[in-house]
Amino acid sequence: xxxxxxxxxxxxxxxxxxxxxxxxxxxxxxxxxxxxxxxxxxxxxxxxxxxxxxxxxxxxxxxxxxxxxxxxxxxxxxxxxxxxxxxxxxxxxxxxxxxxxxxxxxxxxxxxxxxxxxxxxxxxxxxxxxxxxxxxx
Amino acid sequence: xxxxxxxxxxxxxxxxxxxxxxxxxxxxxxxxxxxxxxxxxxxxxxxxxxxxxxxxxxxxxxxxxxxxxxxxxxxxxxxxxxxxxxxxxxxxxxxxxxxxxxxxxxxxxxxxxxxxxxxxxxxxxxxxxxxxxxxxxxxxxxxxxxxxxxxxxxxxxxxxxxxxxxxxxxxxxxxxxxxxxxxxxxxxxxxxxxxxxxxxxxxxxxxxxxxxxxxxxxxxxxxxxxxxxxxxxxxxxxxxxxxxxxxxxxxxxxxxxxxxxxxxxxxxxxxxxxxxxxxxxxxxxxxxxxxxxxxxxxxxxxxxxxxxxxxxxxxxxxxxxxxxxxxxxxxxxxxxxxxxxxxxxxxxxxxxxxxxxxxxxxxxxxxxxxxxxxxxxxxxxxxxxxxxxxxxxxxxxxxxxxxxxxxxxxxxxxxxxxxxxxxxxxxxxxxxxxxxxxxxxxxxxxxxxxxxxxxxx
Numbered sequence: 001x002x003x004x005x006x007x008x009x010x011x012x013x014x015x016x017x018x019x020x021x022x023x024x025x026x027x028x029x030x031x032x033x034x035x036x037x038x039x040x041x042x043x044x045x046x047x048x049x050x051x052x053x054x055x056x057x058x059x060x061x062x063x064x065x066x067x068x069x070x071x072x073x074x075x076x077x078x079x080x081x082x083x084x085x086x087x088x089x090x091x092x093x094x095x096x097x098x099x100x101x102x103x104x105x106x107x108x109x110x111x112x113x114x115x116x117x118x119x120x121x122x123x124x125x126x127x128x129x130x131x132x133x134x135x136x137x
Numbered sequence: 138x139x140x141x142x143x144x145x146x147x148x149x150x151x152x153x154x155x156x157x158x159x160x161x162x163x164x165x166x167x168x169x170x171x172x173x174x175x176x177x178x179x180x181x182x183x184x185x186x187x188x189x190x191x192x193x194x195x196x197x198x199x200x201x202x203x204x205x206x207x208x209x210x211x212x213x214x215x216x217x218x219x220x221x222x223x224x225x226x227x228x229x230x231x232x233x234x235x236x237x238x239x240x241x242x243x244x245x246x247x248x249x250x251x252x253x254x255x256x257x258x259x260x261x262x263x264x265x266x267x268x269x270x271x272x273x274x275x276x277x278x279x280x281x282x283x284x285x286x287x288x289x290x291x292x293x294x295x296x297x298x299x300x301x302x303x304x305x306x307x308x309x310x311x312x313x314x315x316x317x318x319x320x321x322x323x324x325x326x327x328x329x330x331x332x333x334x335x336x337x338x339x340x341x342x343x344x345x346x347x348x349x350x351x352x353x354x355x356x357x358x359x360x361x362x363x364x365x366x367x368x369x370x371x372x373x374x375x376x377x378x379x380x381x382x383x384x385x386x387x388x389x390x391x392x393x394x395x396x397x398x399x400x401x402x403x404x405x406x407x408x409x410x411x412x413x414x415x416x417x418x419x420x421x422x423x424x425x426x427x428x429x430x431x432x433x434x435x436x437x438x439x440x441x442x443x444x445x446x447x448x449x450x451x452x453x454x455x456x457x458x459x460x461x462x463x464x465x466x467x468x469x470x471x472x473x474x475x476x477x478x479x480x481x482x483x484x485x486x487x488x489x490x491x492x493x494x495x496x497x498x499x500x501x502x503x504x505x506x507x508x509x510x511x512x513x514x515x516x517x518x519x520x521x522x523x524x525x526x527x528x529x530x531x532x533x534x535x536x537x538x539x540x541x542x543x544x545x546x547x548x549x550x551x552x553x554x555x556x557x558x559x560x561x562x563x564x565x566x567x568x569x570x571x572x573x574x575x576x577x578x579x580x581x582x583x584x585x586x587x588x589x590x591x592x593x594x
Contacts (some may be wrong), residue, residue: 032478060394080231083236130176130584131220
């Protein structure tokens with residue numbers, strides 16, 4: 001009986017309901033927790049396993065999402081406009097100089113065929129894992 | 138195996154008879170609290186002999202430890218694990234088509250059984266699996282006729298006599314080289330890899346599909362499970378883990394986010410969308426809540442060494458299933474039931490989505506899994522006793538027996554107990570591994586690797 005009341009007024013916390021919640025905590029802690037959650041987020045849908053929930057998970061690669069989005073393309077995973085945008089974001093994170101837009105002007109161009117050794121490396125530093133006794137960066 | 142049943146002995150760790158007493162052995166990693174993201178350990182795995190222990194981290198690196206050969210005279214403890222090899226397995230990549238970054242985090246490492254002098258392992262990130270060869274070099278050729286010792290070429294006109302180059306000993310060098318790269322077969326994130334008992338093939342599983350590979354062939358793989366619905370709106374569950382049976386090369390299982398496990402037989406059809414067995418524990422509908430499905434999601438599935446049983450880990454429990462019985466598990470062990478009354482806050486801080494792994498000991502008599510506050514739990518299937526231990530630098534004197542821990546769910550907290558509210562949910566033990574033959578365990582905290590062993594008298 002008290003359960004029905006709760007489902008009808010999920011966002012409200014009447015005095016009566018509070019008492020019911022306390023009673024229920026002894027019986028079904030999960031239900032009490034559910035009530036707490038619904039009180040905080042009234043717009044939360046009924047089924048957490050809905051398709052939009054899972055689609056968010058597929059994009060993010062895990063279940064971590066509090067907010068449900070209906071549209072497939074609206075996601076919280078960081079998207080980059082293009083690879084240039086990605087490289088700039090990475091460079092900012094590492095707090096290093098931005099990668100040059102074009103080939104270094106000091107290098108002779110057109111005179112020789114570049115080899116892999118001539119090209120700048122994508123990853124700037126490879127630090128040994130601390131598990132293997134690597135130094136702090 | 139575990140301390141006798143009296144409360145006192147449970148708390149003081151006093152054991153009698155054949156009870157195991159776990160002792161601290163080693164800890165690897167930095168002491169500082171400021172953890173760089175790259176140092177977060179993401180997988181731990183012993184090889185088939187237990188001599189090697191591999192870890193993978195979020196920075197895409199693999200570190201392999203090797204057990205020292207036992208000193209027969211001083212048998213205080215088994216050999217220590219020291220760094221054997223370390224290499225960068227995966228690097229961050231950029232998916233140009235989707236404009237998304239592909240993390241270099243190592244999701245899983247699986248060892249191949251040893252066939253020759255070299256060791257092989259498979260490591261995977263979200264999208265690409267790599268076969269690595271780890272080989273030792275302890276000799277080098279010396280005495281070339283046309284080359285100096287430092288590699289410079291000699292002028293041929295100065296050569297007046299000939300000699301035969303010979304191999305001479307050198308300092309041991311361990312080299313890791315990528316032998317195969319298995320790429321571009323997964324649209325979604327890879328969560329599992331498992332090597333078949335035929336030692337020729339292996340499977341890789343992402344959220345919606347499972348692929349079968351041959352270890353020699355990198356340009357194609359067979360899709361054996363595809364649960365992607367034609368209309369994505371109808372999506373109701375995803376694949377969370379998959380593993381090949383240890384003995385039957387035609388059998389594998391995969392677990393789902395709804396708490397079910399499907400066993401498939403590859404002899405039945407090429408596409409194993411229809412399971413041969415479906416393992417599911419019926420749920421009492423009156424107990425159902427918003428959290429039910431989330432906490433029933435299986436985060437890990439592992440066959441026993443015998444192949445008769447399989448173990449699954451969901452958010453609050455560990456279940457042992459008999460492959461002959463589909464309708465319910467034969468054993469259920471509560472890992473941290475006291476969290477049931479905290480589900481609301483665990484949902485808010487995302488901890489409810491943590492993926493804990495589980496493992497068997499070599500004889501399938503004990504199972505282990507991690508929890509919060511750097512606690513880990515062991516369940517003895519025979520005696521039905523369980524123990525909670527902590528991975529902490531406070532107990533780091535070798536051969537000190539670890540003190541059992543106890544969490545107080547509610548009410549008055551006894552001395553030595555920890556209340557649920559003071560648990561640190563940022564200190565989670567997601568990855569543990571048990572030596573295949575001995576009582577040595579590897580427990581990964583966020584950025585440290587602990588090695589414990591049983592007390593040797």
